[in-house]
Amino acid sequence: MKKSQIILQVFLALSLSIVNAAWAVTVPAIFNDHMVLQQNAEVTIWGSGKSGEEVTVTGSWDNKPVKTKASNLAKWSVKLKTPAAGGPYTVTIKGYNTIVINDVLTGEVWLASGQSNMEWSAAAGIDKAEQEIPKANYPEIRFFSVAHQTADGPQLDLKGEWVVSTPETMKHFSAIGYFFGRELHHELNVPVGVINSSWGGTPGEVWVNPEVIAGDPVLTKAAAQQKEVEYGPIQPGKAYHAMIAPLIPYRIAGALWYQGESNTSAPEAYATLLPALINNWRSEWGYDFPFYFVQIAPYKDYGPYAGALLRDSQRKSLNTPGTGMVVVSDIGNNDDIHPRNKLDVGKRLANLALNKTYGKTERPASGPLFRDMKVEGRKVRLFFDYAENGLVSKGKALTNFEIAGEDQNFVKADARIEGNTVVVQAKSVKNPVAVRYEWSNAVNPNLYNKAGLPASSFRTDNWPVKQQL
Structure with a gap:
């Protein structure tokens, strides 16, 4: 064969491969080996392809092909009905090329997000790490960690991959996410997938579509109070665009949230911000999934009232339907913004989900939450939710209660x-006329319900609070 013919054949082969690559059907990183799809649901699989390209997606659980065509924007999506928990399965995506996703399980999928306390891993240092890491071999628990990225507009993809829970993978994953997933796996006996999209030090505004912030003067003002830091973004939407938007509409059972420490510069605005974030995410996903969050722990360096105000804003956010809150003031560390007891935080979140989402009502959902008050002469009687079986004091007497008259001067109270x-x-x-409980930054509770969970801090008034931030 002449040299010119060889060169021509090589050129044609390369050209064909380039064309095939250009026409190749693709999927985002969230769809890869070891993934978990939400069971008993209609899940969306999506990707890119040549405009007009026919794309066929088949789940091996029923081998029923679902066909579509790539749009004039080179995008496609299909909906598959998933079976009850099980696997492993394959998902095959066929266009001009074929993608086979292996070792796919169906089970319960949860999204975990927030800042450093959610991101915190066993490798970073947690209580009982030496005992917990070696036990992390769970073939039916899977993790997906979203890499830190920012963007000015919604992105189509992100960096990350699904991995199976092993001592090595668990060690570098969200400790709270792992302990939550393990508890669900044990109780429900189904595969569990946890997607962790968190970034230490980030304020809540970066996790919301910036249009939501711009449309609310309270949120706009609060966002403007954030100061630049070297360890992460502060501008509205920066993490949302790059680390949340590309996950939508991957089907999830619910979301977990542990964040707020970086919003103590405008703590009262958080009562607007958190519901706005919840409603924004639900709107983007297209359904009202459960949203469970962790109240920030006491920490001495916020300032005397900033932490209390933020915690109270979180408590008020429970007015948003389909939410729940875990109180961790009894397992925090007043000297460390990163309490190392992540095991109990994960378990409390799991109990909350098991109770409210999965109907396991024997699991304790919450500590006492202030509901109402009644003035009885010189006394005030306080009523609580999650106290049906009674209240208890861990200690000889209740502490951290304050009471005030119309002069708004709070004094220590007997309770x-x-x-x-x-x-x-x-x-x-x-x-x-008013009562406050645990109304300072670094306090420890001793009011509990019979389930052994602590009461949230609260105030019955809405008077202005002078604070040193």
């Missing part, structure tokens, strides 16, 4: 438990 209520009074306050 006692009467059944599932608390009665509060102070000798110097003859006509009480």
Whole structure:
């Protein structure tokens, strides 16, 4: 064969490979080996392809092909009905080329997000790490860690991959996400997939579509108070565009959230921000999935009231339907913004989900949450949710209660438990009108329900709070 013919054949082969590559059907990184798809659901599989290209997607659980064509924007998507928990399966995507995704399980999929306390791994240092890491061999628990990225507009893909839970993979994954997933796996006996999209030090605004922030003057003002830091973005939407938007509409059972430490510069605005984030995500996904969050732990260096105000804003966010809150003030560390007890945080989130999402009502969902108050002469009686079986004090007497009259001057109060209520009074306050509990930055609770979970801090007033931030 002449040299010119060889060169021509090589040229044609290369040209054909380039054309084939250009026409190749592709899928985002969230679709890869070892992934978990939400069971008993209609899940969306999507990707890119040549405009007009016929794309066929088949799940091996029923071998029923679903066909579509790539749009004039070179995008395609299909919906597959998944079976009850099981696997492993394959998902085959066929266009001009073929993609086979192996070792696919169907089970429960949860998205975990927030800042450093959600991102914190066993490798970073947690209580009982030496005992927990070697036990992390769970073939039916899978992790997907989203790499840190920012963007100015919604992205189509992100960096990450699904991995099977082993001592090595667990060590570098969100500890809370792992312990949550393990508890669900044990209780429900189904595969569990946890997607972790977190970034330490980030304020809540970066995780919301920036249009939501721009459309609300309270949120706009609060976002403007954020100061540049070297360890992450502060501008609205930067992480949302790059680390949340590319996951949509991957079907999830619900979301977990542990964030707020970086919003203590405008703590009262968080009562607007968190519901806005929840509603934004639900709107983008197209359905109202459960959203469970962790109340930030006490920490001495926020300032005297910033932490209390932020925690109270989180408590108020429970007015958003389909939400739940885990209180961790009893397992925090006043001297460390990163408490190392992640095991109990994960378990409490799992109990909350098991109770509210999966109907396991024997699991304790929450500690006491203030509901209402009644003035009885010189006393105030406080009523709580999640106190049906009674309240208990861990210690000889209840502490951290304050009471005030119309002068708004709070003084230390005596408090006692009467059944599932608390009665509060102070000798110097003859006509009480307001009560606060744990109303400082670094405090430790001793009011619990019979399930052993601590009460959230709260205040019954809405008076302005002078604070040193």
